[in-house]
Amino acid sequence: MTGKIAYLGPPGTFSQEAALRQFGGECDLLECRAIDEVFAAVESGGAVYGVTPIENSTEGAVNNTQDCLIESPVQIIGEQIVPIEHHLLAREGVDKAAVASIASHPQSLAQCRKWLRTNMPDLPLRECASNGQAAQLAADNPAVAAIAGNMARKIYGLRALAESIQDQLGNRTRFAVLGREQTVPSGRDKTSILVYAQNRPGALFRALEPFENLQISLSRLESRPLRGEKWEYIFFMDFEGHCQDEKVEELFRRLSACTDEVKILGSYPAA
Amino acid sequence: MTGKIAYLGPPGTFSQEAALRQFGGECDLLECRAIDEVFAAVESGGAVYGVTPIENSTEGAVNNTQDCLIESPVQIIGEQIVPIEHHLLAREGVDKAAVASIASHPQSLAQCRKWLRTNMPDLPLRECASNGQAAQLAADNPAVAAIAGNMARKIYGLRALAESIQDQLGNRTRFAVLGREQTVPSGRDKTSILVYAQNRPGALFRALEPFENLQISLSRLESRPLRGEKWEYIFFMDFEGHCQDEKVEELFRRLSACTDEVKILGSYPAA
Structure with a gap:
């Protein structure tokens, strides 16, 4: 593989470990000092791919990754789950x-x-x-x-x-692998999306109805207040399937009828 | 007020600022070096109250607060929202x-x-x-x-x-105020609960149905994988109302019929 892999440094972080798990020991790493630098490197072409924590991290605020996902055109093209051992x-x-x-x-x-x-x-x-x-x-x-x-x-x-002296065992951090292009279906994919919905009773309930009716399994759901808008929320959702699947295309049609906006963050092989 | 207020140190953190906002400048602060120490201080009686970040923090992993809430008998008795300014x-x-x-x-x-x-x-x-x-x-x-x-x-x-030199404006961290006893209704309360549900299609959807039918507004919803159980999830939910309200009591009756377990984390005046 040619081209750099941007990761959240400094060297020695679990982000670096996630990058090596995804791309192998021979890959050419580009150290970034902040999560938005990883996104910027992928957007500008300075790196072909990037790796940042997306869930349960102590290294960088996962909120920063979420903020960048809201604004950036990059796609999630993979995930890595790394056990956190000290x-x-x-x-x-x-x-x-x-x-x-x-x-x-x-x-x-x-x-x-x-x-x-x-x-x-x-x-x-x-x-x-x-x-x-x-x-x-x-x-x-x-x-x-x-x-x-x-x-x-x-x-x-x-x-x-x-070895493994942390008080709580079983801690893991989930990392997103970022790229500029959508993946092709692998047969065991997950899709991540952002849904904008007004914070009135039932808005989220109605947004979940299409998942229920199409029997699509949600593996993660998280609400976040929109920056500067105390009472407006966005939802990060992960579910089974690839955005080129017929059932997922039908899901998007139904979601667009009952929410303000849907942004596809990417489809990728489940770890 | 007599008794100590435990907070996530070191001195100078936003947790300390949240403690002073809640209890005033004369309160007797107890510095803790980790989130579970704050919980332990409140549980043991070493502190009457505790303050820890619960949403959007860069100081301590919010996951640690969530882990402690799963296991601890302490109640959330208040919240503080502190603007993050550097x-x-x-x-x-x-x-x-x-x-x-x-x-x-x-x-x-x-x-x-x-x-x-x-x-x-x-x-x-x-x-x-x-x-x-x-x-x-x-x-x-x-x-x-x-x-x-x-x-x-x-x-x-x-x-x-x-002043205020951070690149992104409008960042806030939400802090939970912890105590050993439930609050009495203030008339403008929120309630936080934990819901255990199996990760099958529709489980979350069915858990939201009582909110929809009773017209109770959810202000936050977050799923977390259970530690060590890759495919089992718990949901942190915040909604309007006090757990002594009749409508909220009815909500709990309906929730217990369609979920595995509900844990009440506390009712408290909304910030």
Whole structure:
């Protein structure tokens, strides 16, 4: 594949891991420092594809991805679901007893609090701007251990003193893969849309009626207030099927009759 | 009022601002470093009330608040909607020309990128673990300006070199005020509930039917996958009315007939 893949950096993020899962280890990555930069890179052609968190992320506000999806012409062409696992990482040859402080982003430190309290209760914690920055500190200094994920471990050549130390297991982040063109049906697709509806009783109910009548399964539904419009809402919906399926085309005809506007964000193979 | 108010720290966060808006400047604040600590403080009685972000936050993952609401017995007893405004802050007497670097959390730097590029394009950016930490740097060093909100300005005694410099205007974060007891009706209340439903076509549609038939206006609806259960969803719903209203009691009777479980998170005056 030629062309760059834009992702939400810095290096070592779960967004980078999602990009590698989608495109393989040989792909040419373009680091972006904000979600709207990822969108801008795909829109301008600076990147062929982009990867940003879309659900349940601690790295970037998912709202930013939603805001960009409202305004951008890019399409969602894929999704990746990445398990969120934190490890205690140090330089090769360093053992636990040699660690004098633990560095990570405040949210990651919070997510591993119980483990830290039980296993390394007396060490000072050092708050960093990102887990990548913490891994860099650990790579530079054998007295520092970092809490970070698999990508940071690989990039900075660190060793895990303890694996999967986050207090809650089973956390996952969902990433959207962005491109400029619609995909062709794969036979196991999902479609994401935006629906504009006025906030009066029954508006959402009526918008769901076509799904019920056509027996189309919604896998996600989220309402968001429109920016600056306190009482107007938009709905992000994911459902089974591809926008070229006959049943989905019929869905769009019925939706356009009972909502203010529908925007197709993309159809893509379900992860 | 006696008793502590737990909030998501560090000092200078918008959570602290929400706490002061709800309880006034004289309240006794208890700083927590994670959202589940806020819940634990209220549950244990270490705090009488707690304040955590519940919608559209960049400070803590809102998902953490939702996870806690699923499991905790605490009630939502109020809400606060705080505008998210970032200022360029420096020590008294420092002017723009004396600033040699700009410090802030990476997300805040990203949110002010266009302003920085136009107004201070040549200055190095310094990524910090929180905006409070950045404000502390600015308070210690006249060559550093911090990007942070009003609370940080007050706490660290800083002056704004420029106000409201975030690229997107109109951003707000919604905070939940937590307590141990249900509120009495105020006459202008909202109620938040959790609904468990199987992810089959029509499950959500049937759960909305009672709202439609009783003409109860939903102001927010969000689906979340259940942790570890990829295909089971729960719905967070906010609607007009108090759970002691007759119409809302009838709603609960109808909902219990068409869903797996309903949990009342609380009724409270709408902001």
